[in-house]
Amino acid sequence: MSTQVILPRILEVGAGASQKLPAILSALDCRKPLIVTDKMMVKLGYAGRLQDALASADIASDLFDDTVPEPTAASIQAGVDKVRGGDYDAIVALGGGSPIDSAKAIAILGKHGGKVRDYKFPRVVNEAGLPIVAIPTTAGTGSEVTRFTIITDETSDEKMLCVGIGFMPVAALVDYELTLSVPQRTTADTGIDSLTHAIEAYVSRKANPYSDSQAIAAMHLLGPNLQRAYHNGDDRQAREAMMLGATLAGVAFSNASVALVHGMSRPIGAFFHVPHGLSNAMLLPTVTAYSIPAAPERYATCARAIGAAGHDDDTDTANGKLLEALEALNRDLKVPTLAEFGADKARFDQLLPTMAEQALASGSPGNNPRVPSAEEIIELYRKIWP
Ligand SMILES: [Fe+2]
Numbered sequence: 001m002s003t004q005v006i007l008p009r010i011l012e013v014g015a016g017a018s019q020k021l022p023a024i025l026s027a028l029d030c031r032k033p034l035i036v037t038d039k040m041m042v043k044l045g046y047a048g049r050l051q052d053a054l055a056s057a058d059i060a061s062d063l064f065d066d067t068v069p070e071p072t073a074a075s076i077q078a079g080v081d082k083v084r085g086g087d088y089d090a091i092v093a094l095g096g097g098s099p100i101d102s103a104k105a106i107a108i109l110g111k112h113g114g115k116v117r118d119y120k121f122p123r124v125v126n127e128a129g130l131p132i133v134a135i136p137t138t139a140g141t142g143s144e145v146t147r148f149t150i151i152t153d154e155t156s157d158e159k160m161l162c163v164g165i166g167f168m169p170v171a172a173l174v175d176y177e178l179t180l181s182v183p184q185r186t187t188a189d190t191g192i193d194s195l196t197h198a199i200e201a202y203v204s205r206k207a208n209p210y211s212d213s214q215a216i217a218a219m220h221l222l223g224p225n226l227q228r229a230y231h232n233g234d235d236r237q238a239r240e241a242m243m244l245g246a247t248l249a250g251v252a253f254s255n256a257s258v259a260l261v262h263g264m265s266r267p268i269g270a271f272f273h274v275p276h277g278l279s280n281a282m283l284l285p286t287v288t289a290y291s292i293p294a295a296p297e298r299y300a301t302c303a304r305a306i307g308a309a310g311h312d313d314d315t316d317t318a319n320g321k322l323l324e325a326l327e328a329l330n331r332d333l334k335v336p337t338l339a340e341f342g343a344d345k346a347r348f349d350q351l352l353p354t355m356a357e358q359a360l361a362s363g364s365p366g367n368n369p370r371v372p373s374a375e376e377i378i379e380l381y382r383k384i385w386p
Contacts (some may be wrong), residue, residue: 001317003208003209003210003211003255004255005210005255006147006165006168006254006255006267007145007168007251008144008145008168008169008170008171008172009136009171010024010027010028010170010172011171011172011174011247012024012171012172012173012174012175013174013244013247014048014174014175014176014240015175015176015177015275016175016177017173017174017175018046018050018135018175018178019053019175020133020173021050021053021054021092021133021173022054022056022057022059022124023057023157023329024133024171024173024183025054025059025090025092025133026059028090028133028170028171029129030089030090030131030133031059031060031088031089032036032059032060032061032062032087032088032089032090033054033059033061033062033088033089033091033092033133034061034063034079034082034083034086034088034090034091034092035047035050035061035062035063035064035065035091035092035094036064036067036079036091036093036094036099036102036103037063037067037093037094037099038065038067038068038069038098038099039065039066040065040095041065041094041095041099041137042063042065043329044181046094046137046178047063047065047094049054050092050094050135051063055346059297061092062082062086062088064078064079064082066079066190066235067079067095067098067099067102067103067326068098068102069097069098069275070152070269070270070273070275070276071098071101071102071105071151071152072151072152072153072154073115073116073117073144073151073153073154073160074111074154075102075154076102076105076106076116076151079102079103079106079110080105080106080109080110081264082110083106083107083109083110083130084110084113088130088168089130089131090130090131090132090267091103091106091107091110091129091130091131091132091133092132092133092135093132093133093134093135093143093144093169094135094137095135095136095137095138095139096136096137096141096186096190097136097138097140097141097143097190097193097276097362099143100134100136100141100143100144100169101143101149101150101151102128103132103134104132104143104149104162104167104169105119105123105149105151105162106139107129107130107131107132107166107167108125108127108129108162108166108167109129110129110130110298111128111129111130112127112129113297114159116151116153116162117153117160118144119162119164120160120161120162121160121162121163121362121363122163122363123163123164124163124164125162125163125165125166125167126164126166127164127166128165129166129167130164131170131171132168132169132170132171133169133170133171133172133173133337134169134171134173135172135173135175135178136170136174136178136243136247137171137179137182137230137350138179138186138187138189138190138192138246139176139179139182139183139190139191139229139239139242139243139245139246139247140179140190140193140243140246140247140250141190141193141194141246141250141276142194142246142247142249142250142253142254143250144169144172144173144174144198144247144250145168145169145172145247145250145251145254146166146167146168146186146250146253146254147163147165147166147167147168147254147256148161148162148163148224149162149167150266152164152270157268157271159266159267159269159270159358159362161266161362161363161364168254170209173282174243174244175243175249176236176239176240176242176243176244177239179239179242179243180233180234180239181233182233182238183233184230184233184385185193185228186278187229187242188230188281188333188334188335189228189275189276189278189281190246190277191222191226191229191230191246191277192226192243192278192280192281192284192329192333192335193276193277193280193314194218194222194242194245194246194249194250194275195219195222195223195226195249195284195306196258196261196262196280196281196284197218197246197249197250197251197252197253197258198215198216198218198219198222198245198248198249198252198302199215199219199288199302200253200257200258200259200260200261200262200300200303200367201214201215201249201252201253201255201256201257202216202219202256202298202302203251203259203291203295203299203302203368203369204253204256204257204258204259204367204368204369205259205261205300205366205367205368205369206257206367207256207298208255210255211251211252211253211255211256212252212256213366214248214249214251214252215248215249215252215253215256215257216301216305217245217248217366218245218246218248218249218252219245219302219305220245220307221241221242221244221245221248222241222242222245222246222249222306222307223305223306223307223308224241224248224306224307225237225238225241225242225245225330226242226329226333227332227333229242230332230333237265237372239336240256244379250251251381252340255380256367257363257364257367258364258367259291259364259365259367259368259369260287260290260291260359260364260367260368260370260372260380261280261283261284261287261288262280262362262364263284263359263360263362263363263364263365263368263377264287264359264365264377264380264381265279265280265282265283266279266358266359266362267350267351267354267355267358267359268282268283268338268355269359271284271347271351271355272343272344272348274338274341274342274343278335278336278341278378281330281333281335282330282331282335282336282338282384283380283384284326284330285323285327285330286320286380286383286384287368287380288323288385289323289325290370290372290376290380291368291369291370292322292323293370294368294369294370295369295370296315296316297315298369299318299319299322300313300314300315300318300319300322302322303318303319303321303322303325304318304319306322306325307327308321308322308324308326309321309322315333326368337384337385338384338385339385343353345385346347348381350384352381352382353374353377353378355376355377355381356374356377356378356381360374360377367378
């Protein structure tokens with residue numbers, strides 16, 4: 001049996017990769033890019049530096065810096081209107097997962113019209129939008145190498161998963177130097193997201209030899225370096241390993257899918273406005289404990305790859321150590337509970353059936369080694385907030 005692997009056409013990886021933007025746009029024959037980013041990237045000078053580099057290469061660019069965290073259909077509309085009213089031939093997506101996800105939706109809607117809901121899974125969006133050059137500034141969602149975007153419907157709080165080659169950037173410039181200034185909390189949240197991508201891709205029912213190789217490599221990079229980067233943001237070696245690990249984890253899950261943690265995490269994010277990586281972190285130990293019995297060998301391999309268990313540990317021992325390590329990681333990275341985050345318990349209890357329904361509808365729980373019923377998902381939610 002063969003597996004189809006979908007990747008960006010160009011990957012530029014390492015220190016200074018983002019400065020290659022003018023040459024890469026020229027190679028793609030793009031002359032009028034719109035940079036889609038957020039206010040922080042402008043404030044940090046990253047957007048200006050790119051625009052200066054483009055101007056020196058005689059490439060005139062425009063800026064759309066109104067993307068927001070956890071983007072909604074309404075939040076991207078001004079960007080879509082800008083594309084529809086302009087003559088842009090490329091989108092440069094600069095920032096963390098939210099600006100890149102926003103840019104992906106803008107690239108499709110800007111070219112083909114309609115509403116985000118029209119493009120939601122299970123529709124597969126294989127038509128080409130404007131070509132996207134993604135420059136991630138966190139390590140990270142891996143959005144620079146995935147064929148997915150997530151946009152929230154602000155009227156229903158549903159996180160709409162959109163899937164297809166149309167959302168795959170044509171190029172990704174993976175420059176860890178852009179992550180050196182990432183604050184500690186974001187380093188933790190985005191790093192746990194990457195680790196979750198690698199683990200979920202590896203245990204996914206859609207895992208394949210290609211995605212496995214990327215997931216294992218990602219875990220080897222992320223496991224020993226997440227806490228290092230969190231405790232010392234200036235640790236260049238740790239930052240470089242995290243950035244490459246995040247991108248490889250993105251390749252892994254884009255070609256194998258995520259699973260139950262992500263399925264259950266999106267409704268928490270949408271209803272309680274918990275950052276994506278943080279809601280993953282809240283769920284990861286509990287969902288892993290639930291899933292291990294259905295794929296013990298796979299989880300034991302994860303334990304060894306992230307350095308939580310040794311090669312001499314048998315499967316059960318390794319899995320015990322994995323659960324301990326995930327809980328210790330959350331403590332070290334100061335991951336709050338939902339209560340500590342400030343969510344409302346009565347609302348949480350009331351929303352349980354809706355969250356379970358949305359989790360199942362996303363399709364991700366169906367990729368989990370142990371596929372839960374709606375009732376079991378509710379039980380798992382209750383375990384993280386008894
Ligand atoms: Fe994620």
